[in-house]
Each structure stands twice: as structure tokens, then as C-alpha cells.
Amino acid sequence: MLILLALSIFINYIDRGNLGTAASLIKNELHLSATQLGFLLTAIFITYVPMSPVVGWLVDRFGGGPVLVAGFLIWSLATVLSGFASSYAMLFALRLLLGVGESVSFPAVAHLVSERVTQRYLGFANGVTQSGISFGSAFGVFFGGVLIAEHGWRWLFIAFGLCGLIWLPAWLFVSGASERVRHKVDRADRPPLTLVLRERSFWGAALAHFCGNYALYFILTWIPYYLVHERHWALQQMAVIAGVTYLLGGVGQNVWGRLADHFIARGFSATVVRKTSCGIGAGGVALCLIGCAYSGHTASAVWLMLTGVFGPCLSVNTYLIAQSIGGPEATGRWVGVQNMIANVAGLIAPALTGILVDRTGSFTVPFLVVAIVTLAGGAAWIFLVGKIVRINWQQLGAAPNAASA
Numbered sequence: 001m002l003i004l005l006a007l008s009i010f011i012n013y014i015d016r017g018n019l020g021t022a023a024s025l026i027k028n029e030l031h032l033s034a035t036q037l038g039f040l041l042t043a044i045f046i047t048y049v050p051m052s053p054v055v056g057w058l059v060d061r062f063g064g065g066p067v068l069v070a071g072f073l074i075w076s077l078a079t080v081l082s083g084f085a086s087s088y089a090m091l092f093a094l095r096l097l098l099g100v101g102e103s104v105s106f107p108a109v110a111h112l113v114s115e116r117v118t119q120r121y122l123g124f125a126n127g128v129t130q131s132g133i134s135f136g137s138a139f140g141v142f143f144g145g146v147l148i149a150e151h152g153w154r155w156l157f158i159a160f161g162l163c164g165l166i167w168l169p170a171w172l173f174v175s176g177a178s179e180r181v182r183h184k185v186d187r188a189d190r191p192p193l194t195l196v197l198r199e200r201s202f203w204g205a206a207l208a209h210f211c212g213n214y215a216l217y218f219i220l221t222w223i224p225y226y227l228v229h230e231r232h233w234a235l236q237q238m239a240v241i242a243g244v245t246y247l248l249g250g251v252g253q254n255v256w257g258r259l260a261d262h263f264i265a266r267g268f269s270a271t272v273v274r275k276t277s278c279g280i281g282a283g284g285v286a287l288c289l290i291g292c293a294y295s296g297h298t299a300s301a302v303w304l305m306l307t308g309v310f311g312p313c314l315s316v317n318t319y320l321i322a323q324s325i326g327g328p329e330a331t332g333r334w335v336g337v338q339n340m341i342a343n344v345a346g347l348i349a350p351a352l353t354g355i356l357v358d359r360t361g362s363f364t365v366p367f368l369v370v371a372i373v374t375l376a377g378g379a380a381w382i383f384l385v386g387k388i389v390r391i392n393w394q395q396l397g398a399a400p401n402a403a404s405a
Contacts, residue, residue, distance in 0.1 A: 001116065002128045004171050005109050008068060009132030011164040012105045013220075014140035015079040015098065016044065018160060020221040021144040022153035024228050024235075029153075030088050038354020041221040043092050045346035047099035052343065056107045056336015060190060064108035064115070064332070065175045071108070072168065075101025079161030083154040107336045110319040114331040119324065119390075120265065126320045127257020133315065134249030134308065137220060141246065145239025190329050191393035193337070199391070202334060204384025205321045208278070209342035211377025212314050215285060217349040218370045219245075219307065226363050227304075231297060241301045248308030249315075257316045271388045274321065275381055277313045282378020284310025286371040293367035317381070324388050 019026070019041060027037050058067050078097040085091035109129055117125040144156050196202055223245075227238040256277060263273045288310065291303035319335055326334040353366045 001112070001174055002125055004167070004174055005112060006129045006132040006135075007167055008072065008171070009105060009109065009129060010136035010139070011072075011132075011167055012075070012102055013133050013136030014144075014160050015075055015164065016102060017137050017140045017220050018079065018082070018144060018156055019095070020224050021141050021239075022148055022156055023221075023225045025148060025153045026091075027225075030091070032088065034354045034358045035351075036088065036354075037225075038351040040088065040092055040095065041350035041354075042347050043095035044099040044102065045343050047096045048103045049099075049340050049343045049347060051100055051103035052107065052340035053333070053336045055104050056333040056339075058104075059107050059111045059336070060332040064112040065171075067104050068108040068112075069168065069171065071101045071104025072164075073101070076161050076164050077101075079157050079164070081157075081161075083157035083161070103339075106319065106339050107332055110323060110335040111328070111332040113319075114323040114326075114328040121261060122320050122323055123257040123259075123261035123264070123316065124254075125257075126318075126323075127254040127312075127316050130257075130312075130315050130318070131250040131253035133216075134246045134253060134312070136246075138243045138246030138250060141224060142239045142243035145235055145243075149235055190333075191396070193333050195393065195396065196326065196330055196334050197337070199325070199386075200384065201321070201325055201386045202338065204380050204386070205318075206338045206341040207384060208314075208377045208380035209318055209338055210345050211282075211373045211380065212318065213342045213345035214349045214373045214377075215289070215307075215311075215370050216315075217346045218353060218366065221350045222353050222363075222366070223304065227301070230363050231300060233301075241304065245305045245308040248305060249311050252309055252312030253316050256312045260316070270324065274317050274324075274388050275385070278317055278381035279378050281310050281313025281315075282374050282381070284313065286374045286378075289367050289371040289374070293364050293371075314377070314381075321381075321385060321388060325386075325391055327390050327393075329393055330391070 023037060023041070026032070026040075027034075032040070055067060055071075075098050078094050078101060082091060082094045082098075085094060113122070113125050113129060140160070144160070147156050147159065224238055224242055227233045227241055228235060233241065260273050260277055264270050285307050288303045288307040292300045292307075295303055319331075322334040322338060323331050349370075352369075353363075356366045356369070357363060
């Protein structure tokens, strides 16, 4: 089940990143400015963001599996149809539809993991599932670059959208068998959303997730264009550089997740281990981004690839914190709202980057902005998130009544 959940995110990020991979060709064919391209890259989040809390409620109400399947079908259809888009407006509309479908992915996956995986293996489980982000991005940019070079950008969307549908029958077969290990939650045990929103750790995790997503979406949407137009790498070379960056991230997800579980099993505090991981990740990514901005042609590519080593220290904890503190009773709605707040970064980062590039004529300022935001995210994980221990929601909800009595 974990492998299939990782594959669903893998496919999600192939389809999400297709536009960034093909950006330079689409920009030329549709005669777009950098600002227009930035808004096109942002379009997915116009629907993705408001749908996230709705999906969180749907996941708690109907279960993660059915919601994930429905969203998967929607985003696959949007991907295929993007290959037939003939105008800026049509492609923009299909990116909106893609956002509706892809909004189900992380609340559903986080909920399913929380139901079926014990605390001891949460690092491993999140490393496996979250590695789909990096491996999907690597596969999309590498094989996407090859496919574009051979057949043009339209076949990138059509081929990947159709191939991804192979996941559905496999999931329907395996998900039924996994029901026997599910930790079932009584509806009465689920805390109201207002109770979740009172938690300081929720707001710390949401802010930190926003900052991490700002860096992620900057890299995912603009780095292929940056490597081709600013650093003058050929399309195939761009695919290799970006692909290696993502591959390092995918390996790092699994390594950091297992390593954190190991230290916790040896008796180290979960709070110290998880927050140390976040601090190393934020500092490392910020340093690499600054190095990329101010180094020469080849060195910039090396700095960029090193972000794939440090980034997983942050991302492996993104939903693990919600699972660890909220438990299966609250993970769906916690992650739904956290995801909504965090993915506002997807509305800001691509568009703001396009504006800054048009006004400054280079990517230096955008890189500095991303580095500062990433450091702020690390600080939020360390100082705003409280102890990483499971909340007893029933006791917490009864506390005000008990106090008044």
C-alpha cells in the first residue's frame, strides 16, 4: 500500500511538473511573456488551495481511498486534455481542473498512513510516500525532456496522462486487502476543526510548510526555464541536471526517514530528532540556493543538485508532524487546512518569480528571496511547533467544560 501511495504522488508530480518542463517551448509557441508564464504556472493553485480543506473533510467523512481515486481520475483527464490546448486561456482552464484533482493527494495519503502505520515507522512511511515528489519530478523532467525533444511538448501531457491511469486497478486491488490493518476511528472521537485550529503546533507546521512549498514550487516550476535561458544549458542537459536533483531528493527522503526512526528507537526525543532534521534541511537548502545564484556556470548546477540532499530533511516531516501530534482522529482535517495555507505559496512563488525576472533581468533576486523564506520555515518548525507528542483530543475538548464546572 505504501508503494502505491508513493506511486500516486509520483504520478501527481509528473503531471504537476509537466508545464515547468515544457515551459520554454510553450512560452515560444503561445507567445507568452515571463509574467504570463508565471501566472500559468500558478493557475493550478487557484483551485488547489481552496479545495484542500474541503478534501480534508471528505477524507474524514468517506475515507482516504475513495477520495484519492476520484481526484486521480480528474487530474489524469486534465493532463491528457492539456496536450490538445491551443491557447493560453484553454491551458489555464485545464490547469485549474488539474488543481481540483490533485488537491486530494496529500490529505488522503496522510490520512491513510496515519490509519495504518504505527508511530515507530512514521519516518519510514513518510519517507517512502514523500519520495514520490522527488522521483516523480525526476522522471518527469528527465523523460519529459527526452519526449519533448523527440515528439514535442503536446505528447508529454498526453502520454504521461494516459500511462498514469495504470495505477488505478492496482490500487483498487491492494486497498481492499489493507483494510485489515486499518486503525478505525469512531466518528465521535474526531475533534472539531475549531479545536485543531487552537493548537500552536498546527499554525507552526502550516507556516513552515508554506515556506518549504515556496522553495519547492520555485524549483519545480522555474528551474527548467532558468537552466535553459539563464545558464544556457541544452534541453537534454537541463533534464539531466534537474533529474539528478530530484533523484537525490527521492533517495534522501528514504534515508532521512529511516535515520530519524532509528534515533528515536534508540531513545532520543522525537521532538529533538524531528526539529534537528528540519533545521539541517532549511539551512542546507538556503545555502545551496545562495551558492547557485552567485556561482559560475558549472558550479551553479552542482549547488542546485545539492538542494536534493538537504530538502528531504524538511519534506519528510511535512505531514509526519500532523500524524504524530494529531493522530488518525485529526490528520485528515489538520492536513487539509495545513495544505491550503501551505499551497498559497504556489500562488505566490511562480508568479512573483516571473515578475522579479522581468523587472531585474536575472534570477539572482528570486534565489535570495527563496533562501530567506526557507530559513524562516526552518525557524517555524523549531520554535513554533511544540512537543511532538500525540494529543488526547477527547480530554482536550472536555477541558473547558471541566474547568467551568
